[in-house]
Amino acid sequence: MDRALYIAMSGAKQNTLGQTAEANNLANVNTTAFRRDFEHARSMPVFGDYYPTRAYAMEERPASDFNPGTLIHTGRDLDLGLDNQGWFAVLGPDGQEAYTRRGDTRVDELGRLINGEGYQLMGAGGPIVIPPYEQIEIAKDGVISIRAAGDEAAVIAEIDQLRLVLPDQTRLEKGEDGLFRVRDLQPGEAIPQAIDVQVVGEHLEHSNVNAVHSLTQIMSLHRQYEMQVKMMKTVDENAQVTSQIMDIQ
Amino acid sequence: MHSALWVAKTGLNAQDHGLTTVSNNLANVSTTGFKRDRAVFEDLIYQIQRQPGALSSQDSRLPSGLQLGTGVKVSGTQKIWTTGDLQETGQPLDLAINGRGFFQITLPDGNIAYTRDGTFHMDNAGQMVNVSGYLLEPNITIPDQTNTLTISKDGIVSATQVGETTPTEIGQIPMVDFINPAGLQAIGGNLFLQTASSGEPQEGVAGEAGYGSIEQGFLENSNVKVVEELVHMITVQRAYEMNSKVVSSADQMLQYLAQNT
Numbered sequence: 458m459d460r461a462l463y464i465a466m467s468g469a470k471q472n473t474l475g476q477t478a479e480a481n482n483l484a485n486v487n488t489t490a491f492r493r494d495f496e497h498a499r500s501m502p503v504f505g506d507y508y509p510t511r512a513y514a515m516e517e518r519p520a521s522d523f524n525p526g527t528l529i530h531t532g533r534d535l536d537l538g539l540d541n542q543g544w545f546a547v548l549g550p551d552g553q554e555a556y557t558r559r560g561d562t563r564v565d566e567l568g569r570l571i572n573g574e575g576y577q578l579m580g581a582g583g584p585i586v587i588p589p590y591e592q593i594e595i596a597k598d599g600v601i602s603i604r605a606a607g608d609e610a611a612v613i614a615e616i617d618q619l620r621l622v623l624p625d626q627t628r629l630e631k632g633e634d635g636l637f638r639v640r641d642l643q644p645g646e647a648i649p650q651a652i653d654v655q656v657v658g659e660h661l662e663h664s665n666v667n668a669v670h671s672l673t674q675i676m677s678l679h680r681q682y683e684m685q686v687k688m689m690k691t692v693d694e695n696a697q698v699t700s701q702i703m704d705i706q
Numbered sequence: 707m708h709s710a711l712w713v714a715k716t717g718l719n720a721q722d723h724g725l726t727t728v729s730n731n732l733a734n735v736s737t738t739g740f741k742r743d744r745a746v747f748e749d750l751i752y753q754i755q756r757q758p759g760a761l762s763s764q765d766s767r768l769p770s771g772l773q774l775g776t777g778v779k780v781s782g783t784q785k786i787w788t789t790g791d792l793q794e795t796g797q798p799l800d801l802a803i804n805g806r807g808f809f810q811i812t813l814p815d816g817n818i819a820y821t822r823d824g825t826f827h828m829d830n831a832g833q834m835v836n837v838s839g840y841l842l843e844p845n846i847t848i849p850d851q852t853n854t855l856t857i858s859k860d861g862i863v864s865a866t867q868v869g870e871t872t873p874t875e876i877g878q879i880p881m882v883d884f885i886n887p888a889g890l891q892a893i894g895g896n897l898f899l900q901t902a903s904s905g906e907p908q909e910g911v912a913g914e915a916g917y918g919s920i921e922q923g924f925l926e927n928s929n930v931k932v933v934e935e936l937v938h939m940i941t942v943q944r945a946y947e948m949n950s951k952v953v954s955s956a957d958q959m960l961q962y963l964a965q966n967t
Contacts, residue, residue, distance in 0.1 A: 473708050473959070474755065474774065480710035480952045481749075481775030484717030486945045487724060488747040488778055504763055517756075519770040533786050561746065563784070563888050566905035573746045574781065589885055589908075591806065591916035606883075606916030630758075631773070635749040672948050675710075679955045683962050690966050 460511065465688035467513045471498055472682040474516040479678070482671045489573055490558035491664035492631065493522040496674070521631050525558075526665035528657055534593055535562045535570075538662045539621070543654030544637065546620035547576035548584050554648075555636035556622060556629070558662055570601075576636070580617035581650070587616055595619070597655045623651035708956040709774070716777030717949035720747050723780040724942040731930045732939075739790070739823030739896050740928035742935075743783040750776040787887050790929040792921060798855045799826040799834065802926045805918025807881035810843035810907075811836050811897060818843055820882060820907070822926055823896035838895050846877040859919040861912040881917040882907045 478496035485491040498516050502509035528538045537560030539545070549555035561573040570578045570585040577584040580601075587593070590603035599619030604612065630640045639648060727745040734740040758771035792802045801809070801824030808820035819840075826842060829835045832849065834842040848855060852865040854873075861879035866872070884890065889903030900907055913919035 469963075473710065473956075474772065476708070476952075476956065476959075477710040477713055477774050480713040480717070480949075480956075481777055483945075483948050483952055484713050484720065484778040485747070485749050485775070486717075486948065487721065487941060488749055491749055494773075494775065515756075516772055517770050518773050531786075532788055561784070564886055566886050566889060566903050568885060573784070574748045589916070608916075631752065633752045633754065633773070635752065635775075668944070668948055672951060675952055675955055679959055682959050686963050686966050693967070 462689055462692040464511055464513060465685045465692065469682050469685035469689070471514045471516040472678050472685065476675055476678045476682075478516075478518060479671045479674045482666045483668065483675070486664055486666045486668050486671075488664050489561050490526065490662040491666060492558070492637075493664075493666045493671075494518050494631070495520055495522060521629075521637075522665055523626050523629070524665050526663040528660040529663055530659060531661050532659055534595075534659060535564070536560065536659055536661045537562060537595060537619075538657040538660035540655040540657050542626075543621050543623050543651060545572070546579040546622055546648075547572065547636065548579060549576065549632075549636055549638070550634060553638075554579060554620075555632070555634075555638050556624070557636055560656075561661055574635075579620040581620065582617075585617050585619070595656055595658050597657075598652070599654075599656050618650075619656065621651055621654040621656070622648045623654055624648050708960055710952055711956045713775070713777040714949045714952035714956065716750065716779060718946060718953070720745075720778045720780050721942050721946040721949065725939065725946070727783055728935050728939045728942060732932070732935050735928055735930045735932055735935075737823075737896065737928050738825055739821060739926050740930065741785045741787055741790075741822075742928070742930045744786055746781045746784050747778050748781045750779050752776070785888050785890070785892065786929065788929050790927040792924045793927050794923060795925050796923050798857070798922060799828070800824060800923055800925050801826060801857060801879075802921045802924035803881070803912075803918040804921050805913075806887075806916060807883050807912065807918040808887075808898070808907075809879065810882055812841045812843045812845075813897075814840065817899070818907075819893065819897035819899055820884075820890065821896050821898065824920075825925060836896075842879065844877065844880070846879070848876065857920060857922040859913045859921070861920050879912065879920060880909050881912040881920075882909050883917055884908070 475496045482493050498514045500512040501515045502512045544556035546554050547557055559572050562570050564587050565571055568586045589606040591606050592604040594602045599621050601616045602613050624639050628640045629637045632638055724745045727743050731742045752773045752775050755772040759767055811819045811821055813819050825837050826834045832847050834846045846863055851868045853868050854866045856864050863877045864873035864875045885905040889901050890898035891901050892898055910917045
């Protein structure tokens with residue numbers, strides 16, 4: 458039987474994977490500071506005893522889109538956006554530092570500064586803890602100053618500085634938990650505090666998913682899929698005709 | 707089946723919750739002391755279909771793998787504790803908190819609830835109660851024949867009887883604050899309960915040590931901004947439509963496959 462059937466089948470299967478990736482982008486079109494995933498297919502020739510005449514399609518997620526999303530004014534003092542490029546450092550579930558753009562923070566019952574996903578934000582010397590305060594101010598460079606509960610208006614205490622980083626984008630990779638980490642981090646290699654990353658207070662960054670693009674891509678993958686199925690049908694018809702010729706009358 | 711179906715389903719589910727939040731905010735646009743909610747979305751885990759760096763042949767490696775996201779979830783709703791506008795009403799028992807803090811209300815079961823809604827009334831025994839008739843904690847009884855009632859910024863309630871010129875102090879309304887007010891549990895009726903996440907209530911004197919001051923004759927309006935909610939509603943609705951488009955696209959693909967093979 459003609460192996461073209463398998464090529465068309467794998468194409469159709471990879472199309473559904475691509476569609477899942479775009480569906481995930483669309484599902485997160487309203488998720489704060491979500492980074493869109495790219496999705497593309499690559500031809501994978503099969504090497505073997507013969508010449509590589511067959512090339513299967515293979516779906517890939519090469520990277521995530523690092524273009525900033527729109528900053529939206531919320532008026533809440535603990536909503537933090539980042540101007541242009543840069544990342545907040547958070548304490549990942551593995552106890553290591555990970556990066557996110559998500560800054561919808563709150564102070565929990567232990568005074569820890571945590572974001573909407575529940576990850577604790579890192580400061581200059583580890584996770585940030587904020588004492589009871591009456592007024593909190595987070596400056597452009599991430600310096601957190603508070604007027605502690607009960608203090609005079611003139612007494613402003615500097616608590617910590619948000620750890621803001623700007624690692625090489627080509628080495629950033631989205632993990633299974635949606636946080637970003639630096640790929641192939643050498644032992645002893647530290648990502649320095651970036652001085653040109655600016656915090657925008659009272660703003661939140663919207664998802665950077667372009668709904669029009671994602672929906673169009675889904676439509677395009679849909680039609681491609683139909684063509685693959687059509688190919689499978691054609692191969693099937695060829696096989697039927699062949700067997701009819703061979704029929705003994 | 708087609709996994710995009712399930713991913714888009716999570717999207718529909720999340721936008722559905724988003725719309726419920728928006729509509730509840732809009733419904734409470736004129737509720738005294740109401741704090742608007744915000745639906746918090748987060749992306750679900752990613753599944754590695756093909757590991758980046760795996761061998762593609764004997765001496766070549768895949769430059770990038772395939773990690774597929776599994777959609778979105780509503781990780782919760784968050785109360786936004788910005789202060790609403792203070793509106794003058796002129797009623798002596800209308801109280802607003804200017805700054806941080808809560809009033810305490812005794813629930814019928816004896817537990818204490820917390821509120822920023824300062825619309826107080828008098829019951830038949832002269833006690834200060836909230837709109838639902840629950841007692842203010844600590845209980846303050848306004849004597850008969852009270853001509854004027856004054857509540858100072860630090861919560862001292864004093865009444866002047868008919869025929870007298872000097873007011874007598876009849877009680878003090880304390881202020882209670884939490885380290886994480888967003889962790890309080892809303893139970894309806896503008897009331898909140900303490901939770902493990904809000905921390906212990908810390909009682910103090912209004913207007914001192916970081917507690918807000920009490921303003922008599924004012925009420926705190928809802929902090930819902932109508933324009934903002936309507937814009938939210940548009941984004942939620944369109945996101946919902948696009949996710950349902952994905953569902954129908956995946957459905958048509960499966961249908962096409964079933965009919966043509």
